[in-house]
């Protein structure tokens with residue numbers, strides 16, 4: 001697991017670091033979609049079970065930079081502040097994401113985040129696969145195991161710009 005800036009951890013609350021980190025992502029990679037997965041913080045066990053039933057997964061890193069670059073499918077960033085620690089769920093998730101060819105880093109301060117983002121922005125944008133048109137998705141999409149017909153056509157799929 002790659003840790004950056006751990007020798008000088010952010011002294012404030014992670015909430016404040018998160019806001020600054022997101023702004024930095026928008027500034028340094030303005031054309032790239034980046035989002036925060038808000039699954040941190042403390043929740044009671046009932047709320048946690050409800051969220052997990054909806055598909056919220058424990059251990060997903062704080063930020064995702066949705067742009068394949070260099071040899072990576074995208075960039076996941078886990079933010080940590082002074083006194084923080086990587087949980088077992090986070091460690092397992094980061095191992096999984098690394099094995100799926102994502103760049104993954106635990107970042108402990110904003111200088112380290114800037115270094116990471118400038119490095120990632122410098123990598124060549126890649127397209128390991130070409131996006132399919134809706135017509136191509138319909139043509140090559142899933143087929144019903146019963147009829148052998150394309151399932152998306154049975155659902156009335158049509159190409160649309162909306």
Ligand SMILES: [Mg+2]
Nearest residue numbers: 062078079080
């Ligand atoms: Mg965090």
